[in-house]
Amino acid sequence: MRILIAEDDRETAEFIRRGLDELGHEVLVAGDGTEALHLLLLEELDLAVIDRMLPRLDGLSVVRRARVAEVETPVLLLTALGRIQDRVEGLEAGADDYLVKPFAFAELAARVNALARRKPLQAQPTKLEHRGILVDLLKRDVERDGKAIQLQPLEYRILEELMRDAGKFVTRTMLLERVWNYHFDPQTNIVDTHISRLRSKLNEGGRPDAIETVRGAGYRMAGDA
Amino acid sequence: MRSWRRSAAYRIAFVNFAAYAIGIALLGAVVFAVIHVAFTRQLDAMVSDEAQTLAGEYRSGGMTELNESIVERQAASNRMLYAVFAPDGRRISGSLRAARPALGAREIEFIDPVEGPDFARSTVVDLSPDARLIVAVDSDWLEQFEQIILIVFGVGFLGICLLGFGGAVVLGGYLEQRLRSISNSAQAIIGGDTRQRMPVSPRRDEFDQVAMTLNRMLDRIEGLLENLRQVSSDIAHDLRTPLSRLRTRLEQGMLENSSEAGPVLEDALRRIDEVLSLFGAILRIAEVESGETRRLFERVDLSALASELADSFGSSVEDGGRTLLWSVNPGVAVEGDRELIAQAGINLLENAQRHTPVGTVIRLTVVAAGNLAFFAVVDSGPGVPKVDLPRITKRFARLESSRNTAGYGLGLSLVDAVAKLHNGRLVLTSAAPGLSATLELPLAVESLAPTEEPKL
Numbered sequence: 001m002r003i004l005i006a007e008d009d010r011e012t013a014e015f016i017r018r019g020l021d022e023l024g025h026e027v028l029v030a031g032d033g034t035e036a037l038h039l040l041l042l043e044e045l046d047l048a049v050i051d052r053m054l055p056r057l058d059g060l061s062v063v064r065r066a067r068v069a070e071v072e073t074p075v076l077l078l079t080a081l082g083r084i085q086d087r088v089e090g091l092e093a094g095a096d097d098y099l100v101k102p103f104a105f106a107e108l109a110a111r112v113n114a115l116a117r118r119k120p121l122q123a124q125p126t127k128l129e130h131r132g133i134l135v136d137l138l139k140r141d142v143e144r145d146g147k148a149i150q151l152q153p154l155e156y157r158i159l160e161e162l163m164r165d166a167g168k169f170v171t172r173t174m175l176l177e178r179v180w181n182y183h184f185d186p187q188t189n190i191v192d193t194h195i196s197r198l199r200s201k202l203n204e205g206g207r208p209d210a211i212e213t214v215r216g217a218g219y220r221m222a223g224d225a
Numbered sequence: 226m227r228s229w230r231r232s233a234a235y236r237i238a239f240v241n242f243a244a245y246a247i248g249i250a251l252l253g254a255v256v257f258a259v260i261h262v263a264f265t266r267q268l269d270a271m272v273s274d275e276a277q278t279l280a281g282e283y284r285s286g287g288m289t290e291l292n293e294s295i296v297e298r299q300a301a302s303n304r305m306l307y308a309v310f311a312p313d314g315r316r317i318s319g320s321l322r323a324a325r326p327a328l329g330a331r332e333i334e335f336i337d338p339v340e341g342p343d344f345a346r347s348t349v350v351d352l353s354p355d356a357r358l359i360v361a362v363d364s365d366w367l368e369q370f371e372q373i374i375l376i377v378f379g380v381g382f383l384g385i386c387l388l389g390f391g392g393a394v395v396l397g398g399y400l401e402q403r404l405r406s407i408s409n410s411a412q413a414i415i416g417g418d419t420r421q422r423m424p425v426s427p428r429r430d431e432f433d434q435v436a437m438t439l440n441r442m443l444d445r446i447e448g449l450l451e452n453l454r455q456v457s458s459d460i461a462h463d464l465r466t467p468l469s470r471l472r473t474r475l476e477q478g479m480l481e482n483s484s485e486a487g488p489v490l491e492d493a494l495r496r497i498d499e500v501l502s503l504f505g506a507i508l509r510i511a512e513v514e515s516g517e518t519r520r521l522f523e524r525v526d527l528s529a530l531a532s533e534l535a536d537s538f539g540s541s542v543e544d545g546g547r548t549l550l551w552s553v554n555p556g557v558a559v560e561g562d563r564e565l566i567a568q569a570g571i572n573l574l575e576n577a578q579r580h581t582p583v584g585t586v587i588r589l590t591v592v593a594a595g596n597l598a599f600f601a602v603v604d605s606g607p608g609v610p611k612v613d614l615p616r617i618t619k620r621f622a623r624l625e626s627s628r629n630t631a632g633y634g635l636g637l638s639l640v641d642a643v644a645k646l647h648n649g650r651l652v653l654t655s656a657a658p659g660l661s662a663t664l665e666l667p668l669a670v671e672s673l674a675p676t677e678e679p680k681l
Contacts, residue, residue, distance in 0.1 A: 102469035
């Protein structure tokens, strides 16, 4: 993918650039807002990671102007503030996702993947399947190797999120945002608790572990990649 | 509106009005008494003069002339009454029908040929041992006159009372309104809108002087607070930047070589994340306390939110060896920030788990009563000593008993700040045993008649 990084802090920009480079993306770096806007308008991009506070033109204005110019490139906004209002303002300006600095690179990588996959507007699937696990999105029921599994609503929602991004990492924070709609760090282990319950239900009967947990990276459906 | 009895503005206005009314009534009574005495004296002087004149005529012309004069006078006036009595009480002249009176000036009773028994002011003199003259004047007209005065005064007094009462209501209302505008502004400031100022009218009266003084005070306080806020967010921000860089470095190092330094780096990362999340929590509380997020308020279904929390926490509480019981009344809604209320609820539930022994029962209750919504978390744990209750919502407050459990003592501070942001409060009481923590929030206005919003 061609990804634009608009970040005035060189160290952070370099950190993100190297990380994305290693994942095989082509990275363009802009050091200020006007440069970022130019690149957004002129270049064919798959994704833009834009810091909220940029010299010459702030990140919010960059996104707003790009959206006025009908540039539909998905935007991940970065901020050092993490205030409630900032997130709302960011989404209002037209950003697609929002990440508070400092962040673990894995968090950024997972969100970049998620945003990139959002792009093709394919028909919504009614069933998700991954290595013997079948999720029927209409009936909201789950099978593994043909055997029905009873899940609590939250467990089902988590599985659905993992299955939608099967093979890719989904972080704790992303699960909190998508399943619980919490955009703050609740400092609790609710995600871990529900993941562990979900896992034990899926693995019942001595089947191989269905969910892979990687410290610092997140969770994903096991067995792929 | 507050009750009139408890309003100083109305009390002042009505006391003032009552004082005037009593003053006017007293003045009226005095004027009336003076008029009464003066007129009575005038009547007495009139009859006395008349008696002197008649006595002169008796002396010059005897009984015959006196009799003629009396007849003549009676024909000319119907106000004056005359009679001459013999010592045996017989009336020998005049038409005044009364008993033979004693000497002197007084009020007598007589029979009026038209009106029957009546009163008159009279004077009685002895012309000779055989003739006692009485001259009287009917006090009817004086009574009528006094009655008119009373009616005029009464009607006037009633009018003044009505005017005064109306004036007091208007004055009281005015005073109360001026005070209320100050009180409303103060309430808004307490609620977090620190930009709010007391209204000042162009009249520059005493109220405006007070308001202006208060505004200067508020400007000063706001300046100090702004400084403080600036300093703390500067500190938090300035420390976050190098910490963020450090974090980046560590993570980079960890990704580049996963040698034996790995676990150490991982541990360092975890610790930095802890400090960063502490800064995040401090900044979050500051943001909530500033009241700036109030513009994002929307209708929040507290019942649904509590059920979600119970679903989310039930299993983790169970895994921790405790029990979560919940009873959530449906349709309880408040006006607010869903995520902040959720965070407050999570903090209360986390607290109930973190500081209680295994086997504790935690109860989550959501009810509406009056115009308040109650979100209560009650545990059956060891509770908190009563003296410590007011302290535990302060930032970084930690009880001796929980020194060795996780956390920085910011959880309840945030709950408290969230409660205040929503014009509510956090009530901590002993549940004997255990701690009862209740979030009291004003109900959403339309919560009384819940309406389903169309879901798109």
